[in-house]
Amino acid sequence: PAWGVPPMGPPPRKSRVGLVLGIVGGVVAAGIAGLVLLGAVLESGFPEAEHELTLPQKLLDEKYELAEDLSGTEGQKVEDEADGAWDAKDISAVVGRYSPGGDDTKGMLLVSGMYGRFKNEADVRSGMLKGAGEADGVTVAEPPRDVTPAGADTTVACEVLTQKQALVTITYPVCSWADGNTAAVVGEVDLRRKDTAGIDLETAARNALRIRAEMIRPAG
Numbered sequence: 001p002a003w004g005v006p007p008m009g010p011p012p013r014k015s016r017v018g019l020v021l022g023i024v025g026g027v028v029a030a031g032i033a034g035l036v037l038l039g040a041v042l043e044s045g046f047p048e049a050e051h052e053l054t055l056p057q058k059l060l061d062e063k064y065e066l067a068e069d070l071s072g073t074e075g076q077k078v079e080d081e082a083d084g085a086w087d088a089k090d091i092s093a094v095v096g097r098y099s100p101g102g103d104d105t106k107g108m109l110l111v112s113g114m115y116g117r118f119k120n121e122a123d124v125r126s127g128m129l130k131g132a133g134e135a136d137g138v139t140v141a142e143p144p145r146d147v148t149p150a151g152a153d154t155t156v157a158c159e160v161l162t163q164k165q166a167l168v169t170i171t172y173p174v175c176s177w178a179d180g181n182t183a184a185v186v187g188e189v190d191l192r193r194k195d196t197a198g199i200d201l202e203t204a205a206r207n208a209l210r211i212r213a214e215m216i217r218p219a220g
Helices: 013-033 074-082 121-133 201-215
Strands: 051-053 064-069 088-100 107-118 138-147 156-165 168-178 182-190 216-218
Touching: 051 107, 051 182, 064 107, 074 088, 074 107, 107 201, 121 138, 121 156, 121 168, 121 182, 138 201, 156 201, 168 201, 182 201, 201 216
Parallel strands: none
Antiparallel strands: 051 216, 064 088, 088 107, 107 182, 138 156, 156 168, 168 182
């Protein structure tokens, strides 16, 4: 509203969900862009391409259903950004938006990933979270840290972000993983949450690894 004009009250619930989708999606996109390090492509030190990522119809033991496959649009932007990166080769991207039971008003899960051939995995993980934390309107509520859940053989980096735009404020965990063939950033949003209470990065890390296990498959 213009200066001196009182606001008209909160937007309809549907509009609020759309706004949340937009601002969280921007963070996820910024996070995956953090993977891209410009420079000359170096041929040595890259692993063989043994695994790739898919977007299953359901994730996290069928808690979330695929609502929108953005691989052809946002994923193409990721691939274009990655072209020429010195620590990534033969890149393909998958980007998807999931909702619990197909209902966006309850929350969402956004996954933006790449598969191909990567090196310097720790730098890739931290770079993705750094990019997410620097997105417009974002405050890092809990700084990034590496988490290796009990019994896991893969390290996940996680942080907690708070975003405020218009009348919407949301707080949610974002996690990233990177191995020789796959890398992704995952944001899981509960629309009922207003602050960091109840956010457990150990749980977020375990969920990220479960998502990884459900998305990964042999290359080819």
